[in-house]
Amino acid sequence: xxxxxxxxxxxxxxxxxxxxxxxxxxxxxxxxxxxxxxxxxxxxxxxxxxxxxxxxxxxxxxxxxxxxxxxxxxxxxxxxxxxxxxxxxxxxxxxxxxxxxxxxxxxxxxxxxxxxxxxxxxxxxxxxxxxxxxxxxxxxxxxxxxxxxxxxxxxxxxxxxxxxxxxxxxxxxxxxxxxxxxxxxxxxxxxxxxxxxxxxxxxxxxxxxxxxxxxxxxxxxxxxxxxxxxxxxxxxxxxxxxxxxxxxxxxxxxxxxxxxxxxxxxxxxxxxxxxxxxxxxxxxxxxxxxxxxxxxxxxxxxxxxxxxxxxxxxxxxxxxxxxxxxxxxxxxxxxxxxxxxxxxxxxxxxxxxxxxxxxxxxxxxxxxxxxxxxxxxxxxxxxxxxxxxxxxxxxxxxxxxxxxxxxxxxxxxxxxxxxxxxxxxxxxxxxxxxxxxxxxxxxxxxxxxxxxxxxxxxxxxxxxxxxxxxxxxxxxxxxxxxxxxxxxxxxxxxxxxxxxxxxxxxxxxxxxxxxxxxxxxxxxxxxxxxxxxxxxxxxxxxxxxxxxxxxxxxxxxxxxxxxxxxxxxxxxxxx
Amino acid sequence: xxxxxxxxxxxxxxxxxxxxxxxxxxxxxxxxxxxxxxxxxxxxxxxxxxxxxxxxxxxxxxxxxxxxxxxxxxxxxxxxxxxxxxxxxxxxxxxxxxxxxxxxxxxxxxxxxxxxxxxxxxxxxxxxxxxxxxxxxxxxxxxxxxxxxxxxxxxxxxxxxxx
Ligand SMILES: Cc1ncc(C[n+]2csc(CCOP(=O)(O)OP(=O)(O)O)c2C)c(N)n1
Numbered sequence: 150x151x152x153x154x155x156x157x158x159x160x161x162x163x164x165x166x167x168x169x170x171x172x173x174x175x176x177x178x179x180x181x182x183x184x185x186x187x188x189x190x191x192x193x194x195x196x197x198x199x200x201x202x203x204x205x206x207x208x209x210x211x212x213x214x215x216x217x218x219x220x221x222x223x224x225x226x227x228x229x230x231x232x233x234x235x236x237x238x239x240x241x242x243x244x245x246x247x248x249x250x251x252x253x254x255x256x257x258x259x260x261x262x263x264x265x266x267x268x269x270x271x272x273x274x275x276x277x278x279x280x281x282x283x284x285x286x287x288x289x290x291x292x293x294x295x296x297x298x299x300x301x302x303x304x305x306x307x308x309x310x311x312x313x314x315x316x317x318x319x320x321x322x323x324x325x326x327x328x329x330x331x332x333x334x335x336x337x338x339x340x341x342x343x344x345x346x347x348x349x350x351x352x353x354x355x356x357x358x359x360x361x362x363x364x365x366x367x368x369x370x371x372x373x374x375x376x377x378x379x380x381x382x383x384x385x386x387x388x389x390x391x392x393x394x395x396x397x398x399x400x401x402x403x404x405x406x407x408x409x410x411x412x413x414x415x416x417x418x419x420x421x422x423x424x425x426x427x428x429x430x431x432x433x434x435x436x437x438x439x440x441x442x443x444x445x446x447x448x449x450x451x452x453x454x455x456x457x458x459x460x461x462x463x464x465x466x467x468x469x470x471x472x473x474x475x476x477x478x479x480x481x482x483x484x485x486x487x488x489x490x491x492x493x494x495x496x497x498x499x500x501x502x503x504x505x506x507x508x509x510x511x512x513x514x515x516x517x518x519x520x521x522x523x524x525x526x527x528x529x530x531x532x533x534x535x536x537x538x539x540x541x542x543x544x545x546x547x548x549x550x551x552x553x554x555x556x557x558x559x560x561x562x563x564x565x566x567x568x569x570x571x572x573x574x575x576x577x578x579x580x581x582x583x584x585x586x587x588x589x590x591x592x593x594x595x596x597x598x599x600x601x602x603x604x605x606x607x608x609x610x611x612x613x614x615x616x617x618x619x620x621x622x623x624x625x626x627x628x629x630x631x632x633x634x635x636x637x638x639x640x641x642x643x644x645x646x647x648x649x650x651x652x653x654x655x656x657x658x659x660x661x662x663x664x665x666x667x668x669x670x671x672x673x674x675x676x677x678x679x680x681x682x683x684x685x686x687x688x689x690x691x692x693x694x695x696x697x698x699x700x701x702x703x704x705x706x707x708x709x710x711x712x713x714x715x716x717x718x719x720x721x722x723x724x
Numbered sequence: 725x726x727x728x729x730x731x732x733x734x735x736x737x738x739x740x741x742x743x744x745x746x747x748x749x750x751x752x753x754x755x756x757x758x759x760x761x762x763x764x765x766x767x768x769x770x771x772x773x774x775x776x777x778x779x780x781x782x783x784x785x786x787x788x789x790x791x792x793x794x795x796x797x798x799x800x801x802x803x804x805x806x807x808x809x810x811x812x813x814x815x816x817x818x819x820x821x822x823x824x825x826x827x828x829x830x831x832x833x834x835x836x837x838x839x840x841x842x843x844x845x846x847x848x849x850x851x852x853x854x855x856x857x858x859x860x861x862x863x864x865x866x867x868x869x870x871x872x873x874x875x876x877x878x879x880x881x882x883x884x885x886x887x
Contacts, residue, residue, distance in 0.1 A: 276738070281792040334795060459783065459787050462779065
């Protein structure tokens with residue numbers, strides 16, 4: 150006798166499907182269209198709902214959770230303003246290929262298209278910033294659609310998927326069965342790389358005289374950090390990571406020559422420019438990385454490994470493309486390397502390293518540590534020291550983000566959580582909540598600026614509710630620093646609307662939300678304050694560091710310039 | 725260069741807007757787009773005429789393939805193919821031009837499908853160049869309405885684009 154399938158209401162199906170999918174946390178915010186669902190969430194404890202204070206906060210929290218754990222983040226919002234508030238985090242996740250499954254309530258089916266109360270075309274609004282989206286039109290499709298949403302979000306090149314659920318569907322009933330597998334005939338991501346291409350690539354790689362590895366967020370997302378380490382160490386080649394790829398290869402390793410791109414290291418960008426074979430892995434040749442395309446890697450043959458065929462040859466022509474999951478392709482490459490250790494002659498490689506050593510000796514990240522006024526770089530350097538390089542660090546967007554990327558040396562993947570693609574201010578604090586939720590015992594620091602922080606400041610309240618002891622490091626320069634920097638360089642110091650007038654007292658603000666607030670305004674006090682804060686394992690501490698207002702991020706490759714045309718800080722401009 | 729892309733897509737509500745949205749969001753050219761279900765009601769066949777450098781065409785191809793609703797993309801222009809478009813033209817046809825328009829329609833192997841005291845409605849099929857030539861042959865002042873379906877295409881020979 151076949152087992153009886155239970156007959157459940159849509160809202161019950163929703164919660165059961167999440168359980169069957171193994172979802173632990175749902176980040177969300179209630180409203181009319183999702184009240185049946187909230188009622189079901191209330192009746193059980195397995196799927197834990199985290200109530201944010203704004204749908205943007207809930208979305209970034211789900212995203213931070215996904216980035217840190219590798220599991221899909223789940224967001225639940227109501228129709229209309231609920232889903233429009235969620236658009237920013239959805240687009241943020243989309244740009245960085247983060248697996249997010251978003252459920253939005255919708256007005257009942259018979260009202261769709263009527264300009265009903267709290268109706269928006271969620272499918273239409275989100276279409277350009279999701280990997281895929283679904284409108285559920287029949288309760289019998291609900292479970293299968295949820296399964297498909299998780300499958301699409303997490304496979305191939307990951308990304309956000311939205312499921313729009315009309316309210317009436319959550320009240321209707323049908324038999325429930327959660328599908329074991331999904332087969333979507335129009336969606337079959339490639340996993341294995343083409344063996345012939347892999348062999349050709351390896352031949353080119355082994356013959357290189359000035360090789361360069363350039364790896365991106367794809368290595369982190371594809372959990373291929375171990376394979377990358379083996380590959381890189383076996384070859385002994387220099388490696389750079391993109392902003393999204395930091396931690397995939399240990400920053401403390403001598404083969405690592407820093408981040409590349411607009412605010413990358415001098416040595417990484419110079420090595421990119423001068424290399425003869427470029428091995429790009431899970432990276433997408435973003436304009437902040439390449440600079441002027443016409444001048445990009447003029448001497449290099451390029452191998453590009455990526456799971457997304459559309460990423461290959463999108464911006465830069467490639468000599469040997471390999472479409473496939475980076476973990477699988479690197480495993481294949483490592484296998485070939487083991488059985489066939491035929492290497493390039495060692496001599497050219499030694500010369501290449503010597504050249505890189507000369508570029509490194511420029512010491513492009515040097516800054517003055519002996520000032521009374523706090524240098525923002527110093528705070529991050531100290532944080533790195535005191536946390537042994539092992540904290541989860543989220544950031545917002547601006548100068549502080551670049552300094553965090555430059556000065557916190559990440560040795561592990563999934564530790565560095567930032568909005569690289571969309572560059573969303575307001576991301577840092579809610580993302581840190583998601584990370585802390587996943588790792589309650591870990592040190593989670595949010596490196597932010599005073600302008601970014603206030604964009605989602607309401608989430609301090611969520612942090613209190615769920616006892617999330619995030620360490621907020623506010624590098625307070627009283628400016629939208631990155632905007633000010635561009636205005637200084639390119640607009641003759643006309644600081645149009647980049648000054649943060651009428652800032653709150655951040656110490657009192659933290660206190661009013663029930664947290665600890667500390668102000669630090671002298672270099673000498675930085676270390677002590679950080680030590681104290683890190684000791685407070687169960688309290689959120691907001692540290693307001695009053696930093697040098699005029700500090701700029703260096704080195705810098707101005708947009709539209711080549712990678713070899715970097716500016717160092719003015720006191721050390723290259724001859 | 726001009727390319728004719730033939731697509732098999734899921735016959736789903738959002739599919740057309742995803743494809744149209746892709747072209748506008750990524751600033752790809754779109755000359756025409758025609759779509760209708762196939763013998764399998766769950767699948768639509770779409771023909772998109774576009775143009776761009778090889779690199780852009782490659783991107784269009786890949787980006788289309790990436791859409792979850794798209795099952796298959798084939799560039800018809802890479803091999804011998806047939807393209808056809810249907811055009812309906814309503815023209816002013818009074819007095820002596822009536823005869824002349826009839827003659828022109830015959831030359832282009834078109835058909836007059838509706839007649840009123842003052843107008844003809846003409847149906848012409850062919851590739852874009854032929855339809856253009858037909859319109860050129862008319863006095864612009866006579867043309868009241870032009871309705872074109874956009875190109876649809878199919879490969880020559882035994883090659884068939886199927887699931
Ligand atoms: C939502 C959003 N609005 C505007 C911007 C443009 N923007 C980029 S950096 C920046 C200034 C950030 O200032 P702050 O958070 O104080 O950081 P700082 O650069 O001073 O470290 C602005 C406005 C953005 N990235 N995101």
